[in-house]
Structure formats: structure tokens, C-alpha cells
Amino acid sequence: MLDTPKHADQHIPGAIPATPIRAMRAEGTRVAVDLADGGSAKLSTRWLRLACECELCGDTASGKRWLTPADVGKTVHAESFDLSTPGQVSAIWQDGHVSRYDAAALASHFDGSGPIRFQPRLWSSDLSGQLGRFAFDAVVADDAALFASLRALRDHGIAMLTGVPAEAEATARVAGRYGPIRETSYGKVFDLISRPDARVAGETARAQIPHTDEPFRYSPPGFIFFHAIRTGAGSGGTSLMVDGFHVAELMRTHSPELFDLLTRHGVTFHREHSGEVFFSAEAHVFSLDAAGAVTGIRFNDRCLAPQSAPLDRIDDLTEALAELTRLIRDPQNQFQHQLQPGEVLVFDNQRVLHGRTEFDPTLAVRHLRSCNIDRDGVHSAFRSLARRFAPEEAEAVLYQGAIF
Amino acid sequence: MLDTPKHADQHIPGAIPATPIRAMRAEGTRVAVDLADGGSAKLSTRWLRLACECELCGDTASGKRWLTPADVGKTVHAESFDLSTPGQVSAIWQDGHVSRYDAAALASHFDGSGPIRFQPRLWSSDLSGQLGRFAFDAVVADDAALFASLRALRDHGIAMLTGVPAEAEATARVAGRYGPIRETSYGKVFDLISRPDARVAGETARAQIPHTDEPFRYSPPGFIFFHAIRTGAGSGGTSLMVDGFHVAELMRTHSPELFDLLTRHGVTFHREHSGEVFFSAEAHVFSLDAAGAVTGIRFNDRCLAPQSAPLDRIDDLTEALAELTRLIRDPQNQFQHQLQPGEVLVFDNQRVLHGRTEFDPTLAVRHLRSCNIDRDGVHSAFRSLARRFAPEEAEAVLYQGAIF
Numbered sequence: 001m002l003d004t005p006k007h008a009d010q011h012i013p014g015a016i017p018a019t020p021i022r023a024m025r026a027e028g029t030r031v032a033v034d035l036a037d038g039g040s041a042k043l044s045t046r047w048l049r050l051a052c053e054c055e056l057c058g059d060t061a062s063g064k065r066w067l068t069p070a071d072v073g074k075t076v077h078a079e080s081f082d083l084s085t086p087g088q089v090s091a092i093w094q095d096g097h098v099s100r101y102d103a104a105a106l107a108s109h110f111d112g113s114g115p116i117r118f119q120p121r122l123w124s125s126d127l128s129g130q131l132g133r134f135a136f137d138a139v140v141a142d143d144a145a146l147f148a149s150l151r152a153l154r155d156h157g158i159a160m161l162t163g164v165p166a167e168a169e170a171t172a173r174v175a176g177r178y179g180p181i182r183e184t185s186y187g188k189v190f191d192l193i194s195r196p197d198a199r200v201a202g203e204t205a206r207a208q209i210p211h212t213d214e215p216f217r218y219s220p221p222g223f224i225f226f227h228a229i230r231t232g233a234g235s236g237g238t239s240l241m242v243d244g245f246h247v248a249e250l251m252r253t254h255s256p257e258l259f260d261l262l263t264r265h266g267v268t269f270h271r272e273h274s275g276e277v278f279f280s281a282e283a284h285v286f287s288l289d290a291a292g293a294v295t296g297i298r299f300n301d302r303c304l305a306p307q308s309a310p311l312d313r314i315d316d317l318t319e320a321l322a323e324l325t326r327l328i329r330d331p332q333n334q335f336q337h338q339l340q341p342g343e344v345l346v347f348d349n350q351r352v353l354h355g356r357t358e359f360d361p362t363l364a365v366r367h368l369r370s371c372n373i374d375r376d377g378v379h380s381a382f383r384s385l386a387r388r389f390a391p392e393e394a395e396a397v398l399y400q401g402a403i404f
Numbered sequence: 405m406l407d408t409p410k411h412a413d414q415h416i417p418g419a420i421p422a423t424p425i426r427a428m429r430a431e432g433t434r435v436a437v438d439l440a441d442g443g444s445a446k447l448s449t450r451w452l453r454l455a456c457e458c459e460l461c462g463d464t465a466s467g468k469r470w471l472t473p474a475d476v477g478k479t480v481h482a483e484s485f486d487l488s489t490p491g492q493v494s495a496i497w498q499d500g501h502v503s504r505y506d507a508a509a510l511a512s513h514f515d516g517s518g519p520i521r522f523q524p525r526l527w528s529s530d531l532s533g534q535l536g537r538f539a540f541d542a543v544v545a546d547d548a549a550l551f552a553s554l555r556a557l558r559d560h561g562i563a564m565l566t567g568v569p570a571e572a573e574a575t576a577r578v579a580g581r582y583g584p585i586r587e588t589s590y591g592k593v594f595d596l597i598s599r600p601d602a603r604v605a606g607e608t609a610r611a612q613i614p615h616t617d618e619p620f621r622y623s624p625p626g627f628i629f630f631h632a633i634r635t636g637a638g639s640g641g642t643s644l645m646v647d648g649f650h651v652a653e654l655m656r657t658h659s660p661e662l663f664d665l666l667t668r669h670g671v672t673f674h675r676e677h678s679g680e681v682f683f684s685a686e687a688h689v690f691s692l693d694a695a696g697a698v699t700g701i702r703f704n705d706r707c708l709a710p711q712s713a714p715l716d717r718i719d720d721l722t723e724a725l726a727e728l729t730r731l732i733r734d735p736q737n738q739f740q741h742q743l744q745p746g747e748v749l750v751f752d753n754q755r756v757l758h759g760r761t762e763f764d765p766t767l768a769v770r771h772l773r774s775c776n777i778d779r780d781g782v783h784s785a786f787r788s789l790a791r792r793f794a795p796e797e798a799e800a801v802l803y804q805g806a807i808f
Binding site: 109277376 | 446448682712728779
């Protein structure tokens with residue numbers, strides 16, 4: 001986002017002064033930059049020409065863009081630079097085209113420094129003290145409260161909404177604040193009620209090892225909302241939540257070879273109901289970004305197909321899946337919470353695993369309402385509100401999820 | 405899928421005889437297999453125990469699964485094997501548990517042979533002769549016709565539906581056969597009508613370089629349906645379709661270093677409408693599977709943010725994006741087609757790029773109706789129908805899309 005008028009008043013935070021550039025000069029394929037603090041930097045000339053977002057070149061953020069990478073040749077050359085306007089840099093190109101850049105935005109690209117990557121906060125059984133709790137009325141009515149809860153979801157991958165009316169309509173009303181609700185084969189907002197002979201395991205009363213939902217999809221569900229309508233206190237069914245990023249780091253530390261295998265060997269998850277659906281995805285259990293940080297997890301031991309691997313790798317793969325299952329089952333890694341009517345638990349299904357203890361369906365009816373919102377919808381809501389409430393956080397790269 | 409009753413009648417196709425196994429014996433962590441054809445094979449003992457899907461262990465395809473990887477130790481041991489039932493193998497384990505396997509299904513895992521991966525058929529400007537055309541009436545009423553069109557979509561990533569009534573309801577009726585229609589911020593089925601001052605480039609009359617839609621999402625749209633209602637013949641607006649897998653292979657052949665860069669350096673695509681949405685994804689332009697085959701592409705030159713890369717890589721990255729843009733623009737790689745009212749063009753947005761020539765909106769109104777279906781929904785429909793119409797194709801790993 002360079003030279004985009006709507007962001008001209010937003011400067012990169014930190015140590016960079018408002019006008020960090022003292023002089024610029026062309027050096028062939030590079031532009032040499034003298035900094036106000038006495039240092040120096042380089043930019044690629046071709047990159048700089050492509051970074052122009054004037055009206056003729058068009059704006060990449062809106063998609064009304066007319067200059068393409070193929071339109072800027074390797075020999076592009078700047079005739080001169082103009083730094084006379086504070087906070088702004090102009091380049092005059094060989095063909096007479098003039099590009100204007102916000103100096104601070106340009107400075108964030110000096111020497112090809114990479115983007116700022118958000119660092120999530122990991123948690124284990126001790127989540128309770130850090131768990132963000134947000135009142136329904138505030139989140140529904142107030143963008144600042146909504147933003148605070150979005151920030152908690154970014155930090156911990158989980159947050160609690162309280163005081164939510166036990167009405168069907170309230171689930172959609174509050175969830176819709178976080179992004180467009182995704183319609184699934186069960187509908188937009190669907191009921192999870194304990195009853196015998198249920199077709200999916202989530203509707204039976206047996207205990208469930210914490211898992212991510214639908215790892216057999218190419219793109220599993222994003223944020224999941226669990227709205228407790230009736231929970232039957234005393235009959236079991238305690239929620240067990242696990243930070244997948246935390247258990248991933250435990251594996252990376254204690255079993256680096258097994259961790260590594262789960263980042264590069266595709267594991268197959270499947271789901272088939274004869275004549276109805278047949279999903280199958282071959283994916284990494286742990287996804288890493290360019291810096292090696294975990295960006296997502298997909299795992300449900302109940303959906304693991306018989307795996308394919310060379311004979312000299314299959315036992316290590318099995319041990320990796322066994323070790324991960326043990327870590328997920330370990331109460332030290334589980335935040336345990338008995339949902340109360342009026343609470344909505346929101347969590348990132350590509351980071352946080354959810355399960356529950358068994359419960360006795362003859363003692364009480366257990367009724368949750370649930371819906372999903374795509375991760376990029378929630379992150380879009382976060383970034384848009386960050387422009388208003390915390391501009392320095394708006395452009396950080398967020399962890400992108402359980403990708404392949 | 406081993407020992408799952410509903411598949412017991414389905415044998416792996418090819419050279420494997422119906423009962424390929426003559427004898428099995430335990431050899432520590434391995435099970436040695438003597439084959440009917442005189443050959444031999446090995447299986448992992450631990451893998452074999454985990455592959456049991458009896459009622460006690462549970463069924464991984466339905467998710468009603470009770471045995472976990474952590475429940476099978478490294479020292480698990482088979483006491484004996486029973487091959488007396490034709491087409492079936494039984495293992496009796498040290499704890500007395502008995503597992504039964506379909507012999508042919510087991511044979512597909514001998515020596516850790518990998519899964520069968522579907523090989524797509526590539527195309528360029530010559531698509532016309534191969535393009536699958538399917539009548540609306542048949543696809544709506546007949547599962548065999550639907551399956552034929554799903555197979556065409558798998559093979560070429562594109563197919564044409566003909567004789568579709570120019571009614572709003574018809575778009576959803578035919579698209580819904582391929583999977584649940586995904587609701588977007590524009591609605592489920594939305595109109596693309598040329599008009600001035602449109603906010604997104606797709607609604608203006610300018611030419612569009614072929615692109616994939618919404619590469620700035622973590623998971624871009626899957627299959628896109630374009631239903632032509634009015635097209636204004638003679639006024640321009642010819643559809644330009646490009647097989648992303650074909651241009652990827654051209655790059656791999658002619659510019660292997662540039663191709664390689666687009667498979668491992670994350671490129672940032674973004675979309676921001678101030679106060680409304682702010683999407684950003686850092687992703688590989690070309691996604692590869694474990695065998696190095698291209699499984700997906702995401703690219704829209706108009707949504708490329710100013711890229712981040714080390715100074716010694718940024719010019720190669722720019723050249724890679726420029727070369728890809730040139731290949732996409734090259735008429736030799738474009739299938740050109742003037743959509744006619746009653747036609748629906750369906751294509752895989754994570755494989756096929758779509759664009760159009762400019763058109764004169766003062767000459768005629770141009771009206772398309774469009775909707776999206778997730779890729780895993782369409783692939784689920786394909787696999788489910790393949791169980792009926794082409795069982796040998798049901799379990800192949802399909803190309804999984806434009807992943808990170």
C-alpha cells in the first residue's frame with residue numbers, strides 16, 4: 001500500500017522518523033537511499049516502479065489496477081528523485097512518468113526486510129486467567145468491544161462471549177459481527193443435541209478427544225461458535241480445549257524428528273457416507289510459514305484413513321500421530337470448562353482443538369447451537385477495525401491457518 | 405478403507421488378482437507377505453493393527469472410530485494369520501483381538517506404495533475439440549450425465565453446460581447438482597452486469613487479463629459458474645480461458661528457476677475497501693503435491709501487493725510474475741469463446757484463469773449470473789458418483805487446489 005491516499009496519514013510505527021529519507025539516486029537496477037539517521041539502504045528499481053499506485057497505474061488494494069509486472073522491463077530507469085515534499089518521495093522515470101510514494105511506507109521495504117509477522121500467545125491448562133471474556137451487549141453494539149474480542153481471538157485463538165440470550169436468533173446476531181456465517185450441509189446455524197443413534201460422533205454422548213473439525217476438507221472450517229443453550233450441569237460434558245500451537249511447540253522441542261514429519265508428510269483424513277459425501281484430503285498436520293512458525297493444525301484421530309508412506313517411514317509417522325494424540329489427551333495441555341447457558345465459546349478451528357468429557361444423556365438434555373465463519377472473514381474484520389483502533393497492528397501477517 | 409463392509413465388494417483394479425496373498429507371518433515390526441504370483445511384500449505390524457476397522461475399533465470413514473494411534477504400541481504383535489476365507493485376511497493379535505481385512509485393499513498398501521494420484525489433461529488454445537458439453541436437462545435429471553460432467557471438470561478443470569434457461573432460478577438449480585452453493589458477500593447467486601463506476605473490476609467494460617478470483621483469500625473460491633443471460637454479440641467481451649497447469653508446465657520447462665520461485669516464495673495478494681473489508685494472503689502462486697505435480701494456481705496481477713523479498717531475490721520474483729503474466733496473455737495459451745445465452749461455463753478457479761476482451765457497454769447490456777461451489781464439495785460429488793459409475797476412479801488423490 002504505497003501512495004494510496006486513504007492511508008497517507010498512517011505511518012509505520014517504531015523508530016522510523018516521519019521523513020526517514022534524505023536523498024535517493026539511481027544506481028542501475030538499484031536505487032540508493034541515504035537515510036536521515038545517517039544510514040543507507042537499497043531498493044530494487046524495478047520493484048519501485050511497480051510499487052507506483054497513481055491513477056494511471058491503478059490501485060492494487062481495490063483491484064482497479066492497470067500496470068502489470070510484464071509492463072515494467074528490466075532496464076527501467078529513474079531520471080531523478082524529488083524529496084521536496086515532507087514525508088513524500090517522487091520518482092521521475094525515463095518515460096516522463098512520475099510516481100509519488102509515502103516515505104514511511106517505502107522505508108518498511110528497505111533492503112527487502114520481510115513483513116511483520118504476528119506472534120501468537122500460547123496457552124495450556126492455565127488459559128483461564130488469560131481468556132478474554134466479552135459481553136454480548138457490548139460486542140453487538142460497540143465496535144471497540146468487538147475489536148477487543150477480535151484481538152483476543154488473534155492472540156489466543158479462543159474467546160468467550162457472555163450474557164448471550166438463549167435464543168436461536170442471538171447466535172447468528174453475535175456471530176454475524178465477526179464475518180459472514182458460512183452455510184454448511186447442516187445449515188447456517190445448527191443444533192448439536194445429544195441423542196442416541198446419531199450419525200456423527202459430535203451428537204453422541206461419548207467422550208471426544210480434542211480435535212479440529214472436518215480435517216478431511218481441503219479448507220476446514222475457520223472460527224467455530226458454540227452457543228450453550230442447555231448444558232445439564234453435573235452430568236458431564238465438560239469442554240476440553242487444547243492450543244494446537246502449544247502442543248506443536250512441545251513436539252518440536254521434545255521430538256523434533258516427529259514434529260518435522262508432521263510438517264512435510266501428507267496425512268490423509270477422510271469422511272464417507274455412502275451415496276452422499278466422500279471427502280478426502282492429504283495434508284500436513286502442522287502448517288509452517290516462511291519463517292518456520294506454525295500457522296495451523298488439522299487433526300482428528302477419528303478421521304485418519306489408513307496412511308500411505310514408504311515402509312521405512314510408516315512407523316515414524318504412526319509414532320508421530322500417537323505422540324500428538326498423547327499430548328492432546330494430556331490434562332496439562334487442556335483448558336477445561338463447563339459451558340453455562342448464555343455463554344458462547346469462539347475458537348479458531350485451525351489452531352484450537354476441542355473435545356469434551358463423556359456425559360449421561362439420560363440425566364439431562366445437552367443443547368449447543370453452532371456456526372462457522374471463514375478465517376479470512378474474521379481476519380478481515382480484525383484488520384478493518386485495526387485501521388481505526390490500532391493502526392500499527394493492521395498490516396501484520398496473521399497466522400494463515402491449516403494449509404497443506 | 406479396510407474391512408469396511410460397504411466396500412467389501414470393491415476390489416482395487418489393475419493387475420492384482422482377487423486373492424493376491426498366499427501366506428503371512430510376523431517378523432517383529434514387520435509382517436512378511438507371500439504373494440500368489442510368487443513375489444513377496446512387507447507391511448508394518450503397527451500400521452496393520454491400526455488399519456483394523458472392526459466394530460470395536462470403529463470406522464474412520466464415518467468418524468465413529470474408537471481406536472487411536474496412541475492405543476497401539478510399538479511392540480504390538482500378531483500371534484497368527486488366517487487366510488482360509490477367499491479374498492480376506494485375518495490377524496489374531498497378542499491380546500486375542502481379531503482383525504479382518506479385505507485382501508485386495510491390503511495389497512494396495514504393500515511396501516508402502518503411495519496413493520494413486522490423478523493426472524490432469526492439460527490444454528491451451530486448442531481446448532475446443534476436447535471441451536465437454538453437457539445438456540442442462542440431462543445434468544439436472546440424470547446422475548450418469550452429471551458424473552460425465554464431473555469427470556470432465558476433473559480432467560480439464562472446465563466444462564460447458566448448454567440449454568440452460570435464461571432464468572435466475574436455473575443457475576442455482578444446475579449448480580446445486582455439483583455441491584452446496586457457497587454464499588459470498590454478494591449473495592449465493594449474483595449478477596455481473598456491465599455498468600459504469602462499478603466498484604470491482606469485473607463489472608467494468610475494460611479488458612481483463614485472465615486471473616483466478618480472490619487470490620487474497622486464504623482459500624479462494626472453488627468452482628465458478630458463469631451463466632450467460634445476455635451477452636451482446638458483436639460488442640466484444642469474449643471469454644479468455646487459460647489452463648494454469650499448462651502455463652505452469654511451460655514455466656517449469658523454459659524458466660525452471662522462475663517456476664521454482666513461484667512454488668516456494670510467498671506472494672502477497674490483498675483487497676481493501678476502507679472500513680469494510682481488508683483481506684491479505686501470502687501464498688505460493690503454484691502449489692505442488694508430494695510428487696512435485698502442480699495442484700493449483702492463484703494469480704491475479706491486479707491484486708498483487710508491493711512484494712516483500714530480500715534484495716537479491718526481488719528482481720527474480722518480479723521477473724517470474726512478469727513471465728507468468730506474459731504466458732497468460734499469450735493467445736496461444738488462451739481458449740477464446742463468446743458465451744451465448746443459455747450457456748453456463750463451469751471452471752475450477754484454482755486451476756483455470758478467466759478473463760475477457762474489452763466490450764462496449766453502450767452497444768449492449770452484458771449480463772452474467774455467477775455462483776461458487778467449494779472444490780471439496782465438487783470432488784465429493786465426483787467421488788460419491790464414481791463409487792457407482794467408475795469405482796476404480798473413486799479413491800485416486802485429486803489435485804487439491806491453490807494451497808499455500
